[in-house]
Amino acid sequence: MVTKPIKGEQRSFMTGNEVIAWAALAAGCEFMYGYPITPQNEIMHYWTRLAPKYERGFLQTEDEISAGFTTIGGVLAGKRVFTATAGPGNVLMQEAMAMAEMMRLPTVVVVTQRGGPSTATVIYSQQELNLTSFGGNGEGLRIVYSPASHDDLFSYTIKAFNSAWKYRFPTFVLGDGYQSKMRAPVTLYDPEERGLTMEPCYPMVGLPGLPGEEREPAHLRNTYNLEEELFAILSDSIKDYESMTPEVVEWEATAIDDAELLIIAHGIVSRAARAAVQVLREEGLKAGLFRPITLRPFPVAELRRLTGQARRLIVVESAYGQLEKMVKTALYGLKIPLRSYLRPGMGITPEEIVQFAKEL
């Protein structure tokens, strides 16, 4: 039993990385595995300072491949565990996440996106959307949350553990370097005091009873001999994923009811877009915002419904069309003109969005 770190509600002013460490503590996470990479490092820095005070563990691994696979080991042991990474580390992490996807292991990974491809920048981007959603040699059967504020970082890190253990798909909190490094107000809380029940964790190996005599041994595999065997396993997972989707999808709509110009943005860019919507409205343009919070599964039905009477769509992202591709897939068959403001690896201000919208 782990000690509770937060009692009551605590207003704080801290960096996003610190928020994530506190969120994992508050969620009852027992172990973190990790390897240094910017801009994720301070999650480990805060965790390693706080963990011994609350009887939690930490292992610094030799690389992100190992961080991913040791995280899998912790999950198999039945513990609420997580890791955090970014950029090239996220690339290496994908091998383990493919195994988690195949074997339905509730891994939790916090991604703090940095510029790409390659080592690129340590600063910021939204370029790890494809990788985090569809990395690995599989179908992207994952849950990906895109937080936009420090309060989001706190609540969606807690939620990531619950979604992972409830649905048993690898779950990601897709943050970014700006959110990680920025200091902002946040309210920390104990989830159970807010009436949130943490999903129970349970071991998948090391079970009670003598295997083969008192119970069947757990024989967990990811290799299959026949196409039909694999197809049966994947069909079950896909069915679970699709039936989970209506329960899991989250989105946020702003000024959408009469919107003729609909802006679509996720993560921190959605904050710039919300400010842009306000300015555009003041200038007489009926603008609205749709912000997908889950990028996997994507809120397809909701976006199609809320697109409603929009006459124009704008996708805004700090990547070269990664969100745009998801939006186009979701809106297949609709004939609304779509233009995108794509700034790979660059921050985006409300002024830029306003100007782009007015030039359409």
Place this chain on the structure above:
Amino acid sequence: MAIEAQPQMPRVWRAETKPHKFCPGCGHGIILKALGEAIDALNIQQRAVFGCDIGCSLLAWDFFNLDTIQTHHGRTTPVLVGLKRARPELLAICYMGDGGAYAIGAQHLVSSVSRNDPVTIIVANNTQYAMTGGQMAPTTLPGQKTETSPYGRDVELTGRPMLGPELVATIAPSGAYVARGTVANVVQLKNFIQKGLSNQLKGRGISFIEVLSACPTNWHTNAAETWHFIEKEMSKFFPVGELRTPDGEQRQEVEHRGRQP
């Protein structure tokens, strides 16, 4: 009567999955018998978790009446290390081939050894990648023909056979147990594996046992040639014995006959 004539299976073997899936003449069955006997002798079936790699070792995923995790190529050690950190009361056994240990998983091996992770690593060394059809491995002998060294391993271009236990023995902190056994000496092999598992039970540190193993399928050898290759060819490069024993921390001098230029 015929059944009685069969040698007895270790208690921890899973009878429903026998005969096993390995090729005739394969060394895995012998290693897993020695491991099974060691598990029986230590009475640790309840606590042991078995992890197998990718390569022929993956076929052991349902071999034992043990909770078993089939992992990825080279990644068995980190999975079991993560498990052991979270549940120290469990006994973690990592089973892999020489490719998984010394090539694709080498950084995990080196790092686990230097951290002295309390896990037991057993490596089947058959001098090549068997599951994928017999390619050159870090352990392939000089001049040995494989699918990717069809004219024989050229040491000038591709290096000499990697000495896994010697590497581990050099970098392991005190408390480590390191040995090299062979399927040609099952009594000794069982003893080495049992000592390795005991080392983990006692919480002393990492245990590492390499086993000289046979692959007649990819060696294209008959029974006599197979034994000749293990006992006469492999042993020239891979001396059998204990390299590190925590009792007294004495390093046994093992002859490095493969090291002349």
